[in-house]
Amino acid sequence: MNLGGGTSALKGAAAPLNPREPIDWIGYLFVAFFAAPFLIFNVGPVFFGAYVAFTEWSIIGSPRWVGIQNFDDAVSDEWVWVAFRNIFFYAIIIVPGVTVLGLFFALFVNRSYPLAGLARTLFFAPNVVSATVIGLVWVWMLDTQFGLVNNLISTVGIPKIPWLTSTDWALVGVSIASIWWDFGLAFVLILAALQDIPRDLTEAATVDGAGPLNRLRFVILPHLRPVLSMVITLQLISTLRIFSQVYVMTNGGPAGSSSSPIHYIYTVAIVRNLYGYASALAISLFVVILCVTIVQRFVIRETL
């Protein structure tokens, strides 16, 4: 499950310290149980990685300081560019796909028709299974000869598409599976925001003669701005980090056409045993993710 767990929330800060009340020194001990593994395993490796990125290091042997050599290599590495170009296309397909479908299905479930609860369950269910399930099920669904998808589209006369075996389609095939997997989070977040819209507001708009489209445009969408912005940010970050479904479904192929930066980093570290280079690539990806997130937040604030 890819919850992202992202949040910009700082709601309800704890009450300020009252100087006359005694300090609970034991609070530090309470926090320490969590902070210790946090510092060692969440924060530590980032700094260690920043060091490794400037070395040449493999499983056997000791590190050799090489300065910015790894970053230099990255710029002239053709496969790095392929991987980054690919996540650009992944993002273009998956982020709007997830956001738009999430919005539509949330609007539908929010109408509280009969069986709306069942629909909600079905829509969210793919989000709780692992990448292996998603990957293998969709490899079978998208099988060129006998897959369910090609079977269905050929009944309406569309020729069979080599979803995962051609360089033109592999990225699209993986994206379809990713949308099915990731969609639940966007859906649940948008649905929660919809349920926070006061009923009076939409009813007043109806009384004033606003049709469904105008209600959506002038009442509902303005209320959804914050949540849509958050959904887009979360989905964008998680798409830039796409790996597991790529690994299971196509292993980056054919000919690198569906690879992603994390997939390439995996190959560099595990197959080629270049840990310094892999760390440099990971840090570059982190910087790219940060930049994209900042730019995208800015763009959304200006346009949405």
Place this chain on the structure above:
Amino acid sequence: MHRWFERRGMRAGDVAVWIIGMIVALLWAAPFFWMVSTSFKFPADVMTETIEWIPRRFTFDNYIKIFDFPIVRWTINSLVQAIVSTSICVICGAMAGFALAQLRFPGRATIFLIFLASIMIPVEVSVIPMLLAFIKIGWASTYQALILPTIANVFSVYIFRQFFLNFPKELVEAARMDGAGAFRLFFLVALPLARAPMIAAAVIVFTLNWNNFLWPLLVVFDESMKTMPVGIARFAPVVGTHTQLEGYSVAMAGVTVLSIPSLLLFFFLQRYFIQGISHGSIKQ
């Protein structure tokens, strides 16, 4: 029928939208149905030109064939990893969340901010150097390697802090009046009342652990130490080989087994999943 819709305030347009929406919802679940259906088919019945939703002939053979792999061992590994990691994460998260919300000490706001800010760092950045470190100290393919890096999930702290911020002040004050120390306050007063965030944190963190892919894939080199998702990923039929012919039925049996725990947890504790997720990330 007409009346039935009218009583629910549904007009013709609503009925059309409802029918289309429910069809889409069922289609959305079709891949799961197809997965289970394929897993009960004979290999010869899998690759067919016509869609066979319900198998003509049922077989359990595929569920027996998955035992050609060390699937029992993988299941044990996955359970040990997920249960140990989740328990520690929930307890430590509850303590930290409680302290950050209810205990008074300097720097608690800053500490919480640091926890939150760390969410911006994708795990993928730290995973390669961490792998190198684990290999160097000889911990590759061990339980501690599977468990330790997954303990500090900030989501757990967040959800407990949110809960304890709204915890009744009177209860805390009364306990303090009685001379209860922080530990007694936490274990005897606060924790027993924190059932909802506890279940939410537990099911969500457990599912994340059960499904975790990248780290176990990297750190385990030994077939017998693999977790379920990593082991079963290898069931993918290889194009152009013999496995492609009978592979899908066995592969679908494997992923059906793999998806059962998380789907069951979700179906029965749906409320906690959905509330936990929307509270965990939405409330600004």
